[in-house]
Amino acid sequence: MDRIRIIIVEDEIVIATDIKAHLVSRGFEVLSIATNSEEAMRDVETLKPDVVLLDILLRGGVDGTVVAQKINSRFGIPVVYLTAHTDKATLAKAEMTDFYGYLVKPVNENILYVTLKMAYHKHQLETRIRENEQRLKNILDSLRDLIYVIDSRYRILWINHNVIAAFGDVTGIRCHEVFEKRGDVCPDCPVNTTFRDGQAHYIEKSLRLGSEDRLFVHTSHPFESGEGEKKQALLILSDITRERREMEELNRSREELRNLSAYLESVRERERTAIAREIHDYMGQSLTALKIDLSWVYKNLAGDVAALGNKLSGMMDLVDEAIQNTRNLCSELRPGILDDLGLSAALEWQTAEYEKMTGIQCSFESRPPDLVVNPDISTAAFRIFKEAMRNIIHHSGADGVEIRLDLGNGELRLAVEDNGRGISPEEAGSGRSFGIIGMRERAHHCGGELEVEGRAEGGTRVLLKIPVRE
Numbered sequence: 001m002d003r004i005r006i007i008i009v010e011d012e013i014v015i016a017t018d019i020k021a022h023l024v025s026r027g028f029e030v031l032s033i034a035t036n037s038e039e040a041m042r043d044v045e046t047l048k049p050d051v052v053l054l055d056i057l058l059r060g061g062v063d064g065t066v067v068a069q070k071i072n073s074r075f076g077i078p079v080v081y082l083t084a085h086t087d088k089a090t091l092a093k094a095e096m097t098d099f100y101g102y103l104v105k106p107v108n109e110n111i112l113y114v115t116l117k118m119a120y121h122k123h124q125l126e127t128r129i130r131e132n133e134q135r136l137k138n139i140l141d142s143l144r145d146l147i148y149v150i151d152s153r154y155r156i157l158w159i160n161h162n163v164i165a166a167f168g169d170v171t172g173i174r175c176h177e178v179f180e181k182r183g184d185v186c187p188d189c190p191v192n193t194t195f196r197d198g199q200a201h202y203i204e205k206s207l208r209l210g211s212e213d214r215l216f217v218h219t220s221h222p223f224e225s226g227e228g229e230k231k232q233a234l235l236i237l238s239d240i241t242r243e244r245r246e247m248e249e250l251n252r253s254r255e256e257l258r259n260l261s262a263y264l265e266s267v268r269e270r271e272r273t274a275i276a277r278e279i280h281d282y283m284g285q286s287l288t289a290l291k292i293d294l295s296w297v298y299k300n301l302a303g304d305v306a307a308l309g310n311k312l313s314g315m316m317d318l319v320d321e322a323i324q325n326t327r328n329l330c331s332e333l334r335p336g337i338l339d340d341l342g343l344s345a346a347l348e349w350q351t352a353e354y355e356k357m358t359g360i361q362c363s364f365e366s367r368p369p370d371l372v373v374n375p376d377i378s379t380a381a382f383r384i385f386k387e388a389m390r391n392i393i394h395h396s397g398a399d400g401v402e403i404r405l406d407l408g409n410g411e412l413r414l415a416v417e418d419n420g421r422g423i424s425p426e427e428a429g430s431g432r433s434f435g436i437i438g439m440r441e442r443a444h445h446c447g448g449e450l451e452v453e454g455r456a457e458g459g460t461r462v463l464l465k466i467p468v469r470e
Contacts (some may be wrong), residue, residue, distance in 0.1 A: 003029040004120050007049040008080060009040040009067070011059035015105065015227070019053070019082075022109045028116065035059065037067045044071055051100070051119050055408035056090060065097050074100050078123040082107070146216075149223055150175050152195065152231035154439075154444060158301045166209055179207055190220035191233045193372040198222045203408040207237070214241045256437055263434040290315055343378040344371055344405060347385055351403055354389055366402045371407040373468050379406075379413050380442045381464060384450070387435050388416040388462045396420025396460060407468065412448075422454035439464075468470055 006028050013035065020030045030031035031047045034040040038056055044052060058065040066112055068079040081094055100119035103112060140147055149158040154174045164168065170178045176186050179439035185192065190201035202219040216237045223234040225396060232463035238280030293315045338346035344366040355362040373381075385403070392398055406413045427433060436452055439462070443450040448466030455461050 003027055005029045005047075005050045006115065007031050007043050007047060007052050009037075009052060009054040009058070009064070010027055011035045012287045013056060016183060019112070022112060023106075023116070026109070026113045028368060031271055036418050037062050040067055041070065048075070049077060051116055051123070052077055052079045053103075053116070054079050056081045057085065061430065063093070065093050068097050068099060076127075078117050089352070101156050104223075106118075106439050113341060124346045134378060143270065145236050147237070148175070148235050150191065150233050154191070157232070190218055194220040194222055194233050195231055199453065204240070212238050215244050216240065223375065228417060259470060260434055260441065262436045265437070286318050290318050290322070293318070338378060338382055339375070343381055344369065346378070346382055347403065347405060350382075350386065350389075352403075354393070358393055360393070360398060361400045362403065363401070364405075366405040368407065371412075373407070373412055377412060377446050377466055380446045380448075381466070384439045384462075384464050385416060385443055387439050391435055392416075392418045392420065393459075394460065398459060402428060410467055410469070412464075412466045412468050414464040417455065417459060419459040422458055423452060423456060428452045 004027075006023055008016050008030060010018055010019070010033065013033070016035075017035045020033060023030055031049050032039075032043045034043050040052070043049075052068075054064050054068055054071075058064055058067070064081065064083075068081070071077055071079055078100040079097075080103060081099055082103050082105065083090060084105040086104055091102075093215055100122060101115040103115055104318050137160075143160070144162070145160075146163045146166060147160040148156050148163050150156055154176060156171050156173055156175055157176065159169070159171060167178055175191075176182050176184065176189070180186055188203055188205070190203050193199070193201045198221060200221045202217055206212075206213045206215050207220055216239055218332070219236045219238070221234040221236070229366035245387060292310055297311060297315075338356040348364050348366070351362045351364040354360065389401070392401055396418050400419045402415075402417045404413075404415045406415075428436065430436075436450075439452075440450045441468065446466045448464060450465075451461070451463040453461055
């Protein structure tokens with residue numbers, strides 16, 4: 001173990017030398033002997049001793065307690081007083097300072113040894129306690145939580161930095177006055193139960209921070225400070241506003257996905273039924289009629305040639321009709337133009353088809369006119385466009401639609417704007433708007449985003465943005 005390092009401040013050099021001999025013989029290291037306050041401050045600053053043994057009255061009437069205060073405040077080094085005076089005035093002056101011992105001359109060697117050892121170890125212990133307290137304070141201040149301690153009368157005894165930042169220094173004020181702005185104890189406060197049963201309890205409760213209501217978990221723990229007050233509680237207020245919002249958003253998204261899944265399943269079934277009916281009504285009847293006519297031709301090969309020609313012409317018409325219906329069905333499932341000529345051509349063709357079918361005036365513009373993107377993005381953009389047009393036809397009451405397709409700066413943008421009644425924010429964000437949910441999911445699948453909003457001048461604007469590699 002390292003020797004305890006001492007500086008002796010004593011203007012009687014004989015006494016100082018004698019004390020030094022005693023200390024060295026008992027294993028101390030005496031760094032210097034100072035005979036006045038100037039030497040003392042210089043040696044303490046330079047040599048950094050563990051303990052200073054200081055005469056309480058130095059030559060020239062210098063007050064040793066003043067020197068002790070300077071040593072304490074500047075260097076934090078413990079001081080043990082050495083004096084020949086035991087009067088009340090001297091003792092009172094010494095008690096006004098932070099000293100670690102009081103030795104009366106002539107000094108008993110054993111008492112000297114014990115006093116210096118105790119002063120050293122007491123200071124070491126206090127230093128460790130202060131360091132631990134500071135470490136604990138730093139930890140508590142680094143947390144996001146508001147932390148404070150109250151007594152049995154609900155007065156705040158201690159607060160961490162976050163409480164100060166939010167409410168100021170509120171020590172000494174009752175907690176309900178600070179956090180709830182009320183004069184009586186909150187009936188649902190978990191501290192009430194903690195004081196009764198000595199267990200931890202918590203509730204969720206909103207607090208007003210600035211201009212915003214935040215949701216906190218208020219947790220109350222029984223607390224013993226060791227300072228005489230028996231009933232105390234440690235309160236930890238954890239802000240869960242963001243977590244709760246994220247959970248609500250997650251639950252909302254899950255609900256939307258469940259609704260979308262059910263909706264898509266029903267749409268699939270309707271599409272299957274419609275396709276089956278179309279195939280039966282058009283292809284089935286046409287091919288059945290064609291079979292009957294072929295059977296008739298077979299039976300009448302030797303008969304009237306003119307009648308046979310007429311029958312064959314009708315058969316060709318039926319075949320043409322079957323072919324056209326087949327093309328229409330395939331186009332409805334996936335237009336070949338999208339694969340053959342690309343997104344611009346497919347959108348332009350589909351726009352013209354909608355205009356012929358509904359009478360709604362439609363305009364289409366593409367920049368560049370023949371832009372090319374990968375098939376997945378083309379499919380997503382085409383399906384989103386069809387859903388947007390379907391919504392316009394069925395819900396908007398519009399008589400005009402503008403479609404713009406742009407590719408530039410690494411982004412594909414498709415805007416569909418109508419002059420109808422416009423969509424409300426509630427409709428755009430509704431979890432039951434399955435068409436919009438489906439469009440957003442398609443955009444998200446391609447790494448893009450979809451905006452649906454009512455325009456100030458009337459109508460609705462659907463904007464699809466998808467990042468692409470040009």
